[in-house]
Amino acid sequence: MKLSDIARMAFLNLWSRKRRTILNLAGIVTGCTMLMMTFAGTRGVADGIHAIIDQTEGVRRIGFYAGWEPDSEPPEEVLEVHGEMSEERRERIQQILRDQWLWEHGTYSELERDDYEAVADWDHVIEVIAGSSILCRYELSDGSTVVERLSEDAREGRCDTASLVDMATGERIVAGRRLAPDDHDGVLVSEIGAYFLGFQDDAELKNIVGKTLRVEFSTFSERVSILTRILNSDFELGNIFENTELLLALKQLMNSLDETDLSDEQKELIRNALTGDAIPQSDDEVTNKEEGDEQSDDLIKIKVLEFTVKGVVRSGGDDGLLSFLNQVMRDEGPELLLHPEIIASLRDEYPDEYGAISHASGLVDHVENLEAVESKLSEKGFESYSAGWIIDRVDRQIRNAKIAISLLALLILLITAISLTNTMIIAVMERTPEFGIMKALGARNGHLLTLMLCEGAITGVIGAMVSVAVSSGLANLIDGFVRSYVERRMGYPFDATIFHFSSTDILLVLGVAFLVCTLAGIIPAFRAARLDPVVAMQRK
């Protein structure tokens, strides 16, 4: 008997017992679909999360700063820990004492332009943006409410994560609308900003839209030279930016002092006059007059701009991963959101010498390269932070979930196989007379064995192929739902799919189904082969 005839006979047998075949196929399709969806789903979810992460520019940013330089090591008496305790606990406490001492006795290094600009030339680094800690004070133009806040991570935040903000604000707008692409005069106010401006009731929130907001960009006085203060007092507010050339010329003069014939004493005097380090500031140079606010006592106005409030952005809230990443990357988030180009021009206009570049943010080409760039930053002596650890954690969770779900799917397939074995044994019992007839007519045991295995294998392969089609249909359906949901939630097009089918998965599922169903046919096949033809033919 030829193998092709056995296969043909197996097909005929399956076809002639449609109901049982369909039941068997249903079991296999369920198992294989589970397996396929599991493989494709875990890969798709991982890819989808990575797609969200890749689309989220802020996640690819690494913040870095020059770091904290301890002046010296703490004296031994500082690290003395009294009491009876385990060595581990003693070491932990000593570590904290050491850190506290270093914090109190160290020097915070500011970032040099050359340092961060060099980073921009590294592999995988697309751009580097310097950040300044600028204070800002904002009020409604009618003077009704004045808010003094440190919000200029607002400035840094908007510059660094412009696309993130742009992307995230779609759904986070609670009143008004988001900024248009050319809306340079617009500003979005956070809920907390609106609250400080006096719009506390929900019903009032929309009333802030359309109001004009006056924003004073300021900085700490110790970061500002005497020259700036002179300029501030001599010129109209904001003129400093128009006189940058003058400032640079004076700086050049200061740098070339050593080449002059002036005495050292004279040189020192001029340096002090220009940098202001040794000269206390006068009261009228301080922007904020509130008592008891140590921080705002040292503020100096740098520039004033007016914006129209276009909308209110929700502060915080549970927005899932993206919100979490937003918060991680921008701490508490800015109170004011300006157009990225405004932020960029502010930074360009603001002289570094007076702006105190405290940190910088590097944009990496791909999330996978975050670790490499961070390592290099560490090697160069920078302190850095990024969302890399979150991505690692997400990846680990996805891997764990994949293993767990795969085991579950295999368990389902195993149950299917047992069920299939059971139904095939019943089928053999039902077909006992048929096998008896075949043996009486001259069928060898091997023929019946091969026939049964062939039926199992064909059922498995057909089941797996149907499951590929079913999985694909289900995937399209679920993808559609998920895409529209994500787009609604995030407010931007979401191209990723939840289920990624690979040819390897399809082949694997086909192989597993073939193997499982063939193995499921072994016991019934041996039963069929061992039948006594005379007894078998007599069985009803």
Added chain:
Amino acid sequence: MIIAKNVTRTYTGGSESVVALNDLSIAIDAGERVALLGRSGSGKTTLLNLLAGLDRPTTGSLEVAGRSLEMLGGRQMADYRLESIGVVFQSFQLIPQRSALQNVALPLILAGVPHAKRLTMAEQALRRVGLGSRMKHQPFQLSGGEQQRVAIARAIVNEPPVILADEPTGNLDSTTSGEVMELLLEVVADNKATLVLVTHDRELANGFSTRIIELADGRLVCGDES
């Protein structure tokens, strides 16, 4: 053609054993039409099963169409059944899910005859038994007589030298029985095959056989001249 020497077949069930055939010796020549006659339990079906290679004797030897059956392994026995024997059963033993044509083609499939050739051969066999118009019908769509004709077509399709018929008219009315028996004798004669007919009907045995071998309690009563 068929030589049985001192064949005994004992069935053991628990502590009891039943001797179905007891030291039986017979010889049947090629082309003979022999009727195995006897009452129920006389051992005639047991003998037929032994000749068909569906069972093995407890002791003694059997030689059919030049093959010593006691020497054959399972695989060779299957080949023997396929090549040397055609069996017609009382209850037809057709596969219910298959058409008449597929049932008749089954021995040819087992013999590895190519698809086209076996279809032609099966069609010819069905035409030969007068079922040229019922080839696509399944057994349940055929009458008892027609089903037995299909069984006869299946038994002769690969032209075996020995045809064994076990009460072939047992499930048929008298008119149909006569038609079926005439057909059986016709095709056996055409194929120059040896026919062993098992029956308890003496009239039938007298009418359609050249020799009657009568059994009782597993022993030969009369009819063997060896």
